[in-house]
Structure formats: structure tokens, C-alpha cells
Amino acid sequence: MLNIDKLFQVAKEKGIEDIQVFLSNSTNLSVEIFEGEVDKYEIADNSSLTVKGIFNGKMGVYSTEVMEDELIEEIVDTIIASAKVIDSLDDAIIYEGDEHYEEVEGLYNEELSQIDVTKKIEMLKELDGKFHNYDKRVKNVETSYTETINSILLQNSKGLKLHNKANASYIVGQVIVADDKDQRTGFDVKITNDFNDYNTDELVETITSNALNSLGAEPVPSNNYEIVFSGLSLATLFSAFQNVFSAQAVQKGISLLKGKLGETVGSELINIVDDPLMKKSASSRSFDDEGVATKFKYLVEKGTLKTYLHNLVTAKKDGVKSTGNGFGGGIRSVNLKVEPGTSSFEEIMASVKDGIYITNVQGAHAGANPVSGDFSLQAAGYYVVDGKIVSPVALITVAGNFLQMLKDVVMVGDEAKMTYYGITCPSVKVKSMMVSGK
């Protein structure tokens, strides 16, 4: 391990004004089952050190996985050379720290890592078996279990020293189902750091029934339809558009929320929060990568844009306090959540006269433009007439604009689902959107 005191000392001697290190260590276990047998087994131990230093008021950054003391000179020299070419007007800030940091409960669950790996493999084999026995149309099953432990240390020359340790595990299940005419897939992920949360029956039921129900899916005629987004499909859309809340994007003129603070950006039913202290989320954190204490906040409250997400630099520019969202050199939310509303899923579906219940959207990394807000995404789900599911739908696109969609939300479901995007969303009903099909 590289000697941090020595690094700080060499940096100071060479004229670096302030310096900060971010040391991350993760261990990883991953098991994959295919046709009842362990197909892949993976173990890993990985550390990385990111060093940020201010020289002549500019920030240079060096990350390394080699932690030998011989590298100290190269780290410091590279940081200085990098700082010298930066001509950004932004301030470079290393933070002295906050007075108080909230504890996040249950981030590290000792019990999980103590459960023997054979037990975890047994559970996977059981899951695999249940998938195969569920229906004879289940043709192909892959399941995996992954567990990580991550610890970080943040230390800087202004005397700040913070630690965080978290563990998480997740199960992935995917199936291919087929009848003599069609072939469809089902997929879901369950994330938790409490082994007792796993319910293999429930996972098999959700994934397989959805896949089987979608057999024979076809496009609907191109038209405007009422749209119900499932929690997962809404979270997929939010994952493509979450950067619009970043003050960095706003200040650089590449967010569609620029100039909209205090304005209506969505229906009154829309409440969007970032909850960094959320329980049972492995991404929860009491401080961000700049050492700022994180906090719960409304981004959108009853349709009104309340705040952008800030790091130290964007906050100083806007004359506000950092919201504690400085991560990985940029800005991101910790646990983005669209708050549940008051309508039950049954009520939402019953209200649909001629619409599509979208369970899944694809291609969000390509078919969604985070600058303009326009999207046109591949979607699948069910055709709904007079409150009843009529037939499965696939290979359609649903097109619109992210802000227009938020404004057109007419019902919000009362149950929110934490998804593998790290985004939690309820189902919502949108008045009308363009669907392209046959």
C-alpha cells in the first residue's frame, strides 16, 4: 500500500496547494448456474487510488491500481502537468468537511458475507430447478448470484478523513420461453444485502409468467395511445434522462431544465427525490466523493423544479451549497426516486380505454436524447382495451419528449419498485403518446 503521508509530503514540496486521495477496495464473488450446474465461478479483489491535486488553482487527477511508493513522483508530476493545461474558469476545490455526517443504517451486513458459499449455490440451483419446472415452454435458464464488499477512504490535506463500508448481493434470473410459433425472454434482478430477502418462488413467478404471457406478441397499429409505464420501464427512461438534473449540465447549457428552477416541469402528481440515506440500497452514502455530507431532497415537488444536483464547483457558481452529489468527478444522484402516488395498479389499468401497458423499454442509451429530451424507444407490453389486457405487444416504439411526458402524467401508482438502475419508480399513466407499430 502506498504511503499517503509521504504522497502528501512530496506533493507539498513540489508546490501542490491541496491534495485529496480516494481509496476504494472491493471484493467480489459471483456464481453462475447453467442447466443445474455451476458454469462460472468468480472471485476478485481490487483496489484503486484516485489522487486529486490543486496546482496554480487548477485540478489535476491521477488514478492508479499500482500502489507502490515508487509511483509517488510520477503521480505528483502528472497531476502538475495536467493542472498546467487546464484553462477552465471553474474553481478547483478541496473540501474541509461538514460538521455532521448522517449514519446510513445497515449499509454493511456482516451476516451476508458469513453465509457459506455452498448455501448461496444451493439457493441458485433451487432457483434454476424451479424455473425449469414452472412450465414446459421454459427452454433456457440462466441464473447468477453476485456479492460485493466495497470500502472507501477519503482523506485530504485539509484534515478530512472519512470511511464508508457497504456490501450488497444480487440475483439475476433470465429465461427463454418458446412455443411452436414464438420465442420470448424474461429477466429480472433482485438486489439486497439481507440473504433472508430472497424469495425464489416470487422471482420465478414474476419472470416466467411475464415471459409466457408475452408469447405471440405483435406490434399494434401506429397511433396515439394512452400509456401505462411499469415501474421498471419508467426507471429505464429516468436512467437515460437523469443527467438533466445535474447543475453541471445546466451550467454548460446541455440540460433541458436550464432556466426552469421554480417552474412547472411536470404534472402536479410528480414528486422526484434523491434519498442518499435510503435503507437497503448499496449505493447509499453519508458523504459524496468530495467529502460533502449527503442529504434527502426534492428535485421536483408537485411538478415544480426545486433544485438541481450540485457538487462543490457548480454550487459555488450558483451561490448555493453543494447538495452532496459530487461523484466520480461529475454529478449524479445517489438513490433517485419517483415517489408513489395514490392510485392502485388495478385502478390505473381499469381507467385505460385504448392504451398500452409498457412493461419494458430498450435502447435508452441510444434512442433517448438527454439534451433535447426527445426519445423514441423500443417497447414491449400489453394492449389494453376498456381496462382489460387484450394481447401481448412487442416491436413497437414509443416516442415523446421527457418533459412533455412528465406533464402528461395523469395517475401515479401507489407502489414503487427499486430497479437495477438504482432508480425507484411506481407505475404511471400518461395521457397519450405516439406509438409506432405496424
Next chain:
Amino acid sequence: MLLEKKLIEDLLDAGLSRGADFAEVFVEETDSTLLQSLSGRLEKANSSKLFGVGIRLAKKFQTVYGYTNSQNPADLLKLAEDLSKSFNDDKLTKRTPLMELEVGPRHNAEIKPQDVPLTEKVAYMKKAYKAASEYDEVIQQVIINLLDNTQNVLIANSEGRFVTETRYRVRITVGAVAAKDGVMQTGGVAPGSGKGYEYLFNEIDIEEYGKEAGRIAVTMLNAEECPSGVMPVVIHNGFGGVIFHEACGHPLEATSVAKNASVFCNKMGTKVASDILTAIDDGTLENRWGSANYDDEGYPQQRRVLIEKGILKSYMVDKINGRRMNAAPTGSSRRQNYKFAPTSRMSNTYIDNGESTFDEIIAATEYGLFAAKLGGGSVNPGNGDFNFAVMEGYMIRDGKIAEPVRGASLVGNGGNILYKIDMIANNLDSARGMCGSASGSIPADVGQPTLRVTGITVGGKRGA
């Protein structure tokens, strides 16, 4: 040398000690630089060094993989021993002595990233910025990323393989944002190469690329919303090849085929595409974005004819999936870095030239969409459904390219789109992409001549 030969031999022996029939050591040291400028000012200068060792053991179909970034021999030996405990068989496989070290001779860099001072890299970015921002007054923001990457790998296995190579990548991305009346549209270019800085400095005209980014953004700002419905689509050359990459390339990877999870399973030697279609995956092209001397299992990269005149000729196969399929590896095994076990992946994949010309294809199309530039996309290998975004599109009316349209995406099914290609031009071109899959994100070239698909679902915001 990244690790001593003696230590590598010890790691392989430890790996085989409890009945594994294959052991492999992958050592990597990678230096990268990422520079980012916004509005012409350099905002980020990040350097990074990656180092790690990945050890993979297998017995028949079962694989175990472990990685660490410790360089300490005791830690590495412990990792190999821990992994070996997954097996329990008295029948031991004998290790073949390591052959003489083979150093990858091709795909070199003349101007190596480490020899170019940061100041020169930054000056180059400013040239791109100037060209893009001055293209039109509605250009409001220009975002430029310059990346370079020098990856040193050593790959050795229990069958005697013992190779090293150095792989270079340089790339610049220029993104222009045009805005008017509260509407914003973007245009981008992203040239790159498996060479050194000679590619950027001497072989391409960065100012032309900068202007091109500006041109696309302005064109799309002035475009109408794309209509929706099923229509003929002419997909232009170059990045248009992403359609084949997503819809057919991924399902031809052994990762899908071996587990019976691909629409192309059991189709070898049969007709899977229209007669005019030939498609190739070639990892040997000199200094190309997706090329290398060796794949990440240490076997020479190859040229693979995937489909010839509509007939399926080859899958892309890695060692372990090859065992399941009873097929020989095709030098296709790749990984992002040592944090991933390798698996079958594409390299430089393209549809070969046809016999039509670009002008003939447009003239033969009465009504449809001309997808001049495509964005990324994705595919579900389980059933072949795919989608991708159109970054620059035009309507075709009466055999002529007409008004620009924006916001379109194309969806279809890989199993049947190949039959719907009815015209292929003779203007093959390629473009750079980053491909994400089981073994991480890797550089991959896509390419094709201009071609026409008789009918495909176009999703846009405007009605049918």
C-alpha cells in the same frame, strides 16, 4: 515483462493442481489519458494506470475466474490455489511447457501516446473546437473528449501459449449542440484508430470532422419530427453497419449460440440472409479500432466470413463455449480488461460491397427514410429483437433525398431483417464503436455499404 516466467509457470501449475484441465494467466498494465473540453476550455485532464492479473481455470464446461491487482507472488499463488479448490479430481492434466515468448508484431504506433505532451493534445482539441463552434451561430456548446490508451498484455496458458502485445487506441469525439427557440439538437463525430497519434495528427482532417459535427446539429435543429410506421429504409454506409452488429453479430457470438440462446443456433450452412449479403468479422485489419495481434486467450486474431451470399458460414467462438459447441475457437475471445473473463466478441464487423450504387438505391426508392447516420442500439439475443437510433435522417420522396427528419428509431428482428435487404451499394465504409457485453466494453468497428431494407418499423413522434 509484466510478470516473471517462473511465477507464471507456478501459477499455472497451482491452477491445475486439483483437476482443472486448463489454466490461463492474463496480465495487464494499461495507461490512459482522458482530456475533456467544454466551450473550448479544458475542464478535465485525467490520467490513469490499470494493473492486474486474471487467472482462469476450466474443466470441461465449467470455468472459474479470479483477479487481483496485487503484484505480490504470494497473493497471486493464493488466488490460483483458491480457484483450484473448485475442482476435485485425481486425474491431473499435465501442463505443456511454455513456448518461446511471441511478441505481437503488427498494429504498432508511430507516435506513441506517452510521447505526446499534454500541451500538444490540448492544442489539437482547440482546432476541433474552433471548426465546430464557428460552423454556425446557433452552435451553443461544443464538447470534446480526447482519449488515448496503451494496453500491455501478457497471456499464458497450460497448453504452452505465451504471448505479449502492446495495443494502442486513440480517439477524439466532437459533440456540437445547436439551439434555437428553446429547441436543442446535437451532432457528433468520433474518429479513432488502433494506431498512435499519427492517425489524428497526420491522417485525418480534424477541422472537417469538427464542421461535420456542427453540420449535423444544425441540420437536425431545422428538421421536422420523423413520421412513424413501416417503410423502406435506406441505411447509409459506415456506422450504418451497427444494424448488422446488433441484429446479427451478437447472436452469432458463441456466448449466445453455445447456450442455445440465439436465433442462429443449428443454422450453420443454411440460408439466413438474402443472397446478395456477405458479412465478415476481421480482427486482422491493419491498425483498425477492433484489431489485435492476439485475442484475449492469446490466439492469433483471424478473418471470419460469417455469412457468404446468404449462407451462414461461421460463428465467433471462444475456447470454453467452443467446447460446448464442439467447435474450434476462432480467435474471437476478447475482454475489456483483466477484470473480465474473456468470451467470444466481435472485432471489425462489416457487410461486404454489393453491386448497386448509392444513386441507384435512392432513385429506386419512391418513399422511405434515408438513415444517413445511426446512433447506438441494442438487441435481445434470445429472440433477435433490436432497436437503434437515427442521428441524422431524411425522407426519400420520388427517388430523391428530401427534407431532414429527427427523433427516429428503427426496430426490427435480426432473424428476418437479413432477408429484407434487397439492394447493397459498392461504397463500403466503417466507423468506430464501443461494444458492451458479457466481458465488458471493448472497441469494435462496424461497417457496411449503403443498403436498403424493404420494410422496417420507424418510430417517430409524428403520426403515420
